[in-house]
Amino acid sequence: MSPATPDHTIPTPGDHLRHGDRLARLERVWANGPGLVGQLTAVNHSTVSMRVIVTGFAFLLVGGLLSMFMRLQLAWPGLQVLDPQRYAQFVTMHGTTMMFLFAVPIMGGFAMYLVPKMIGARDLPFPRLSSFGYWCYLFGGLFLYSSFIFGSVPDTGWFMYTPLSDSTYSPGKGADFWLIGVTFAEIAAVVSAVEVIAAVLITRAPGMDLRRMPLFVWAMLVTAFMIAFGFPPLILASILLEIQRAFDFAFFEVARGGDPLLWQHLFWLFGHPEVYIIFLPAAGVVSMVVSTFARRPMVGYTWIVLALVATGFLSFGLWVHHMFAVGIPLLALAFFSAASMMVAIPTGIQIFAWLATLWAGKPWLRVPMLYIIGFFVVFVCGGLTGVMLAFVPFNWQVHDTHFVVAHLHYVLIGGLMFPLFAGLYYWLPLASGRMPSESLSRSGFWLVFIGFNLAFLPMHLTGMVGMPRRVDSYAMELGVHWLNLLSTAAGFVMAVGVVAILIDVALCFVLGRRGVENPWQAGTLEWAVPSPVPTYNFASVPQIESRYPLWDNPEVVAATRRTDGLLGEAHDDRRELLGTGIQSGRPEQVIRVSTSTWLPILAAFTIAILLAGFISSQYWLSILMLVPLIGLFLHWAWTTGDRHAPAELEVAPGLRLPTQAAARNAPGWWALVVTLLIDGSLFASLVFAYFYLWLNAPVWPAVGATVMAWRPALVALAPLVLPLLAAWLGPVALAAGRLRTAIAWQVVAVVGGAVYLGLHLPALWAAVGAPQVHAYASVVWTLAGFHAVHILVAMLIGGFTAMRIRCGYVDGVRRLESRIAAAFWRYTVGIGVVTWAVLHLFPRWA
Ligand code: HEM
Numbered sequence: 041m042s043p044a045t046p047d048h049t050i051p052t053p054g055d056h057l058r059h060g061d062r063l064a065r066l067e068r069v070w071a072n073g074p075g076l077v078g079q080l081t082a083v084n085h086s087t088v089s090m091r092v093i094v095t096g097f098a099f100l101l102v103g104g105l106l107s108m109f110m111r112l113q114l115a116w117p118g119l120q121v122l123d124p125q126r127y128a129q130f131v132t133m134h135g136t137t138m139m140f141l142f143a144v145p146i147m148g149g150f151a152m153y154l155v156p157k158m159i160g161a162r163d164l165p166f167p168r169l170s171s172f173g174y175w176c177y178l179f180g181g182l183f184l185y186s187s188f189i190f191g192s193v194p195d196t197g198w199f200m201y202t203p204l205s206d207s208t209y210s211p212g213k214g215a216d217f218w219l220i221g222v223t224f225a226e227i228a229a230v231v232s233a234v235e236v237i238a239a240v241l242i243t244r245a246p247g248m249d250l251r252r253m254p255l256f257v258w259a260m261l262v263t264a265f266m267i268a269f270g271f272p273p274l275i276l277a278s279i280l281l282e283i284q285r286a287f288d289f290a291f292f293e294v295a296r297g298g299d300p301l302l303w304q305h306l307f308w309l310f311g312h313p314e315v316y317i318i319f320l321p322a323a324g325v326v327s328m329v330v331s332t333f334a335r336r337p338m339v340g341y342t343w344i345v346l347a348l349v350a351t352g353f354l355s356f357g358l359w360v361h362h363m364f365a366v367g368i369p370l371l372a373l374a375f376f377s378a379a380s381m382m383v384a385i386p387t388g389i390q391i392f393a394w395l396a397t398l399w400a401g402k403p404w405l406r407v408p409m410l411y412i413i414g415f416f417v418v419f420v421c422g423g424l425t426g427v428m429l430a431f432v433p434f435n436w437q438v439h440d441t442h443f444v445v446a447h448l449h450y451v452l453i454g455g456l457m458f459p460l461f462a463g464l465y466y467w468l469p470l471a472s473g474r475m476p477s478e479s480l481s482r483s484g485f486w487l488v489f490i491g492f493n494l495a496f497l498p499m500h501l502t503g504m505v506g507m508p509r510r511v512d513s514y515a516m517e518l519g520v521h522w523l524n525l526l527s528t529a530a531g532f533v534m535a536v537g538v539v540a541i542l543i544d545v546a547l548c549f550v551l552g553r554r555g556v557e558n559p560w561q562a563g564t565l566e567w568a569v570p571s572p573v574p575t576y577n578f579a580s581v582p583q584i585e586s587r588y589p590l591w592d593n594p595e596v597v598a599a600t601r602r603t604d605g606l607l608g609e610a611h612d613d614r615r616e617l618l619g620t621g622i623q624s625g626r627p628e629q630v631i632r633v634s635t636s637t638w639l640p641i642l643a644a645f646t647i648a649i650l651l652a653g654f655i656s657s658q659y660w661l662s663i664l665m666l667v668p669l670i671g672l673f674l675h676w677a678w679t680t681g682d683r684h685a686p687a688e689l690e691v692a693p694g695l696r697l698p699t700q701a702a703a704r705n706a707p708g709w710w711a712l713v714v715t716l717l718i719d720g721s722l723f724a725s726l727v728f729a730y731f732y733l734w735l736n737a738p739v740w741p742a743v744g745a746t747v748m749a750w751r752p753a754l755v756a757l758a759p760l761v762l763p764l765l766a767a768w769l770g771p772v773a774l775a776a777g778r779l780r781t782a783i784a785w786q787v788v789a790v791v792g793g794a795v796y797l798g799l800h801l802p803a804l805w806a807a808v809g810a811p812q813v814h815a816y817a818s819v820v821w822t823l824a825g826f827h828a829v830h831i832l833v834a835m836l837i838g839g840f841t842a843m844r845i846r847c848g849y850v851d852g853v854r855r856l857e858s859r860i861a862a863a864f865w866r867y868t869v870g871i872g873v874v875t876w877a878v879l880h881l882f883p884r885w886a
């Protein structure tokens with residue numbers, strides 16, 4: 041199918057009328073509800089992303105406030121601003137807030153706002169999910185901070201090393217607040233990964249093939265994949281530690297065969313990519329700002345894309361460099377040390393491409409560019425001290441001193457904050473429809489830039505002299521007190537700068553000079569959106585032919601504001617997106633998305649109560665909450681998309697496309713694929729944990745436990761053949777229109793799953809015993825439990841699909857749910873077989 045070419049003729053007066061009607065209709069269909077209710081139920085990406093950004097900055101202020109207290113304490117030796125325990129709590133909360141509640145979510149917020157506009161889409165493909173992610177983030181953050189109210193604030197560092205964080209050394213609830221709150225908030229990051237990947241793959245404007253994607257979108261795509269693979273190890277580690285703390289399992293406890301270093305591996309498996317998860321979106325911002333202000337296309341576009349992808353891959357091989365000081369074999373040290381330096385190459389490539397672009401163009405020194413210059417200076421310094429740290433001997437020398445604190449802040453503030461502020465000022469005219477005051481914003485920049493450098497440059501010195509990190513004081517004899525006083529004073533200057541910037545930005549929305557569209561004369565699609573930004577972004581879905589459509593064909597702007605192009609008419613009063621081919625960018629399907637709904641906030645709130653029940657050991661409350669939670673999610677799934685949509689819709693005169701449930705690249709399908717990637721990473725981390733514990737344990741299986749006998753193990757596995765058969769034959773029956781047979785196969789799969797659980801778990805219990813006895817039993821039960829949960833979910837999906845077929849929402853043409861159920865069963869059986877081999881096969885060989 042080829043796209044209909046839009047009509048570029050000037051509309052006749054009659055058309056004008058129709059145009060007005062159509063706009064009014066789009067307006068109405070896409071509007072959030074009125075008042076507070078409207079705010080709580082809104083799911084539109086512009087609305088939700090604004091909230092994410094505002095919340096992110098609020099957490100920046102809170103995290104910053106904590107650091108001001110820490111700096112006061114360090115201003116002079118022997119001060120009593122914070123006692124040692126408070127200091128430890130503040131360091132922990134500051135680091136945690138900055139990393140998990142500010143850096144990652146804020147860039148997710150930017151992506152949520154910008155990606156649809158940059159790729160010419162009206163919304164993200166899963167608006168409810170965006171909103172759900174936001175509430176999880178907000179509630180998770182509040183959950184973490186409620187630890188102040190209950191007087192048990194986490195204090196073991198933002199990395200929560202075991203055994204310090206286990207129940208022996210951290211008996212209070214502090215660590216639980218951390219583990220549960222952070223994991224809750226992380227749902228938002230994972231959700232944003234699903235959103236971004238699906239959006240970029242299937243909702244790009246017609247004509248935007250992969251080589252024409254804006255670099256920020258590329259950066260976010262790579263970041264989303266990194267989140268999909270990088271966050272699960274941390275989520276798993278948090279779950280394992282919380283299980284150990286709550287139910288006395290033994291993963292990290294040496295006395296019962298566990299290993300505290302397992303935590304460090306899992307943590308840094310996440311923690312190193314995390315640095316790039318923070319940096320890559322920032323690099324994407326830099327690419328956008330640089331080419332606009334140089335007023336020319338990016339030099340080396342392809343190289344930048346390759347560099348982004350290479351960074352994504354390389355960063356996963358690096359986690360061990362955070363553990364140089366824990367006693368790693370020398371050869372491994374050399375390898376990881378080299379790899380750490382290699383990751384500087386793609387970053388260097390990007391820096392050269394940016395400089396070349398600026399060199400070739402006529403740079404324009406407005407406020408966003410100032411921040412880009414600040415970024416260059418600060419980030420390059422941070423990179424240099426990073427290369428120093430990658431040398432193992434030097435690393436040993438300055439390990440755990442303020443040199444590392446300096447390096448870390450140079451990288452984070454240089455690599456994240458400066459690009460972030462550049463982007464903030466760059467896209468502010470788009471979001472607010474107004475211009476900020478040039479003089480006020482320039483003062484904000486200089487306060488932050490000077491304050492930052494004066495605060496953190498001296499720390500390189502104090503660190504090399506030997507001032508320890510994460511300690512509330514230092515000896516007068518070290519001779520670093522003047523430097524510390526300077527750091528503290530300058531830290532306050534920087535804080536004033538940050539507050540000034542945020543006030544400036546907020547004021548811009550009310551007082552800024554009005555009526556500027558595309559003030560920087562940028563070339564990418566987000567600037568085609570009218571100002572103020574309509575909730576549907578584009579009246580007609582844009583069609584483009586180049587990387588910088590607004591530079592190469594300014595007509596595009598007018599075309600997207602008329603309603604005579606693609607999807608200009610809102611059929612059936614539904615919110616519609618245009619789905620396009622993954623590689624080609626050709627129109628493929630109509631995606632109907634959700635309007636405002638209570639579901640996301642209710643679901644997040646139910647989870648919050650469930651977690652509150654858990655942390656207060658009121659387990660009955662948690663279990664009770666599962667009922668409404670599952671009900672909400674089933675209702676959610678039942679009403680996703682548009683179950684009454686016809687199989688085909690007219691997108692423009694003469695162009696008919698299938699609706700999502702009948703399309704091959706349906707968003708739901710890609711959501712499943714990405715979710716399985718994430719889940720697969722979680723599963724792989726768990727298998728890693730199993731083998732890691734095994735390799736470090738003296739005996740395996742533990743004394744007193746055995747491996748299940750051959751026969752019952754095989755018998756238990758056999759019922760999984762049923763779902764496998766169903767996953768194969770069910771869809772065949774459905775495609776042939778034999779609906780009853782298709783339903784029967786769903787039921788067969790559900791029965792197979794139930795029988796498997798009934799056979800496997802009791803047999804396992806007999807052999808392995810209680811999970812509290814030994815790390816072996818702990819990890820075996822966690823693996824088995826992980827798989828059992830998947831079976832239960834698959835059974836739910838199966839029953840759900842059977843109901844959908846019965847109700848006539850799924851049939852021979854609209855097969856989406858059946859494909860999803862089949863794929864989920866195949867995956868579940870697949871990890872079941874791996875689990876089975878790990879539990880019953882490998883220990884025999886050893
Ligand atoms: C006003 C700006 C800031 C100041 C004055 C500041 C100050 C500090 C101080 C004094 C520490 C504790 C050092 C120690 O005793 O070991 C610290 C730790 C930390 N900061 Fe900041 N910080 C600022 C901004 C940020 C930002 C923007 C981020 C991240 C985006 C960040 C991330 C961290 C992290 C992760 C730690 C924990 C480091 C560790 O594990 O030792 N900070 N900061």
Ligand SMILES: [Cu+2]
Nearest residue numbers: 312358361362
């Ligand atoms: Cu690292």
